[in-house]
Amino acid sequence: GNSVTxxxxxxxxxxxxxxxxxxTYTATGYPSLxxxxxxxxxxxxxxxxxxxxxxxxxxxGFEATYRKETTSFHLEKGSVQVSDSAVYFxxxxxxxxxxxxxFGSGTRLSIRP
Amino acid sequence: xxxITQSPKYLFRKEGQNVTLSCEQNLNHDAMYWYRQxxxxxxxxxxxxxxxxxxxxxxxxxGYSVSREKKESFPLTVTSAQKNPTAFYLCxxxxxxxxxxxxxxFGDGTRLSIL
Numbered sequence: 051g052n053s054v055t056x057x058x059x060x061x062x063x064x065x066x067x068x069x070x071x072x073x074t075y076t077a078t079g080y081p082s083l084x085x086x087x088x089x090x091x092x093x094x095x096x097x098x099x100x101x102x103x104x105x106x107x108x109x110x111g112f113e114a115t116y117r118k119e120t121t122s123f124h125l126e127k128g129s130v131q132v133s134d135s136a137v138y139f140x141x142x143x144x145x146x147x148x149x150x151x152x153f154g155s156g157t158r159l160s161i162r163p
Numbered sequence: 164x165x166x167i168t169q170s171p172k173y174l175f176r177k178e179g180q181n182v183t184l185s186c187e188q189n190l191n192h193d194a195m196y197w198y199r200q201x202x203x204x205x206x207x208x209x210x211x212x213x214x215x216x217x218x219x220x221x222x223x224x225x226g227y228s229v230s231r232e233k234k235e236s237f238p239l240t241v242t243s244a245q246k247n248p249t250a251f252y253l254c255x256x257x258x259x260x261x262x263x264x265x266x267x268x269f270g271d272g273t274r275l276s277i278l
Binding site for chain 1: 167196205208211221253257267274
């Protein structure tokens, strides 16, 4: 079945450090891939998405590239800020899962000033 | 502004009591979902509905019930059969059907605690 595996947390970085959060997936066909962010006490917000192979999603300085050959969608940011501290979820949606989205377990990111 | 509204933000339940969490959306989305999130954990799907008057069980439906009488509303009832209901509950909606490149949009959640 479809699944998403993402990097275990928590991840702690200093401000202005480079960020990578790994995400790999298993799915039939060609799923759409998403990164969501959850700030404390809030719901999930869509951060970026990619709908086909080699697409790059980007938003607020974050980027992720849909790599079909490695079934990956790693999240990157060149210079993190304290305000980026949150939990990040990788997710996929495919035809075989009807309208459901499959979420990874989340990665907690903490940024030190 | 279009969005998803969950209420209340905090809810307390006594032993043996049923409680209902509200979820309303004005995005004209066909599909709606309920998730449960435990501290430090990911999301687990409770129920989902792809169209009015139809819904399906998710991965952890036991002890919960839903209805979908209107397109914009998808209330979740946590019954007394749910023995460990303390959690953060998230409602979401999306364009349904074959347009599988569309994301889900989330409400701000309801935190349920046992008294």
